[in-house]
Amino acid sequence: MRMTSVRPLRPTPSKDTPALHARAMDNLAFIRNTMEAAGAFTAVSGWGMVAIGVLSMIVAFVAAQQNTETGAMSIWLALAVFSPLLMIWAMVRKARAANMPLLSGPGRKFVLSFSPPMAVGALLTLVLFRAGLMEAIPGVWLLLYGTAVVAGGAFSVKIVPVMGLCFMAAGVIALFAPVVWAPWIMGAAFGGLHIAFGIPIARRHGG
Amino acid sequence: MAKNGAARDDARPQTHMKGAAVRRSPARKAEELDRLIHERLRLGIVSALAVNDSLSFSDLKKLMNTTDGNLSVHARKLEEAEYIACTKSFEGRMPKTQYRLTAAGRRALERYLDHMEALIRATRDR
Numbered sequence: 001m002r003m004t005s006v007r008p009l010r011p012t013p014s015k016d017t018p019a020l021h022a023r024a025m026d027n028l029a030f031i032r033n034t035m036e037a038a039g040a041f042t043a044v045s046g047w048g049m050v051a052i053g054v055l056s057m058i059v060a061f062v063a064a065q066q067n068t069e070t071g072a073m074s075i076w077l078a079l080a081v082f083s084p085l086l087m088i089w090a091m092v093r094k095a096r097a098a099n100m101p102l103l104s105g106p107g108r109k110f111v112l113s114f115s116p117p118m119a120v121g122a123l124l125t126l127v128l129f130r131a132g133l134m135e136a137i138p139g140v141w142l143l144l145y146g147t148a149v150v151a152g153g154a155f156s157v158k159i160v161p162v163m164g165l166c167f168m169a170a171g172v173i174a175l176f177a178p179v180v181w182a183p184w185i186m187g188a189a190f191g192g193l194h195i196a197f198g199i200p201i202a203r204r205h206g207g
Numbered sequence: 208m209a210k211n212g213a214a215r216d217d218a219r220p221q222t223h224m225k226g227a228a229v230r231r232s233p234a235r236k237a238e239e240l241d242r243l244i245h246e247r248l249r250l251g252i253v254s255a256l257a258v259n260d261s262l263s264f265s266d267l268k269k270l271m272n273t274t275d276g277n278l279s280v281h282a283r284k285l286e287e288a289e290y291i292a293c294t295k296s297f298e299g300r301m302p303k304t305q306y307r308l309t310a311a312g313r314r315a316l317e318r319y320l321d322h323m324e325a326l327i328r329a330t331r332d333r
Contacts, residue, residue: 021330024323030247031254031320038255038262038270206258 036156043110044156046202048090052083053194060187069134072183077125079190080141094207114152117144138182142171142189157205163197243288244319248273248281253316256291256308264304282306290315 059079063072121144128137146167153160170189174182244250251271256262262270268278285291290312294305308316 021327024326024330027245027250028320028323028327031250031316034251034254034270035258038258 043091043095044153044160044201044205045087045090045094045207046198046200046205047207048087048094049194049198049201051086051090053191053196053198055079055083055086056194057187057191060183060191064183064187073129073134073137076141076186097207109155110152113154114148117148117151120144121148135179135182136175138186139171139175142167142174142186144171145190146171157201159197159201159205163193166193166197241315241319241322243284244290244315246281248277249285250319252278252282252285252306253290253308253312256306257313257316261294261305261307264306267306285312288315 056079059075063075066072066075121141124140124144125137128134128140146164146169149164149167150161151164153162153164167189170185170193174185174189177185244253248271252267255267255270264275264278264282267282268275271278282291282293286293288311289309291306292309294307296303296305
């Protein structure tokens with residue numbers, strides 16, 4: 001006796017589905033890469049940087065009023081947690097406005113290159129705090145943030161790694177300058193550099 | 208990047224019915240692409256011009272890493288479709304060709320991006 005064939009409730013995905021998906025993703029990545037290479041678009045949000053710069057200046061002022069190093073450091077740590085969230089929100093907005101995927105190709109490379117130095121920075125902060133070497137923390141933060149920006153910026157427009165180098169230079173100054181200068185160097189670097197580089201990025205590179 | 212051969216697929220933009228496209232199969236959607244800018248070099252030209260006011264012929268050639276002949280052929284196809292506009296001038300004694308994206312070209316790129324996203328969504332949903 002011959003049985004009738006059973007029709008599945010859900011249609012079996014056709015063979016061309018994965019290929020079409022991959023090709024569409026590849027086309028979007030190609031558009032993104034071309035725009036990045038054309039030197040006028042970066043997923044890094046200039047206005048996000050300006051906002052972080054303004055917040056950093058406020059934090060520098062408030063931290064300078066604290067009586068203890070731990071108190072000042074806690075305020076900077078709060079900013080260190082809030083800033084990435086603010087930047088991610090700004091980058092998502094910028095990518096949506098430009099109708100570009102955020103995490104394809106260069107965007108993903110940026111995140112992968114930017115994250116390790118930041119993770120090392122978080123770990124070293126803990127080590128330095130436990131060792132009582134609070135005065136070294138501002139220099140280490142600036143150096144590693146600069147390293148992260150240079151590494152991530154290799155996949156973005158030229159101005160981004162230049163900004164990273166400026167942060168690294170500020171880190172070197174913070175490491176060797178008198179300890180009392182550290183809060184002001186932090187304010188000038190995290191505040192001033194973000195604003196100084198954020199405005200041209202926003203104006204020339206899509207927001 | 209798209210060095211091989213000149214423009215072969217001369218198909219004009221076919222359909223731009225976004226709502227209708229969403230209900231169709233991924234394979235059907237792929238067939239409805241604006242093939243004029245689907246070709247890699249032309250897609251590259253349009254993408255590069257989308258983020259610049261204008262680019263010179265030599266800028267585009269360097270960016271696309273292609274030959275003079277290949278770029279000319281593909282740029283002309285886009286010009287004929289009025290996706291890009293071309294201005295010729297002289298810089299001293301040297302001729303200079305500048306390209307810029309037209310409003311129609313920008314709309315075509317936006318449609319193409321929408322189309323790719325719809326395709327990805329449709330294949331993910333299956």
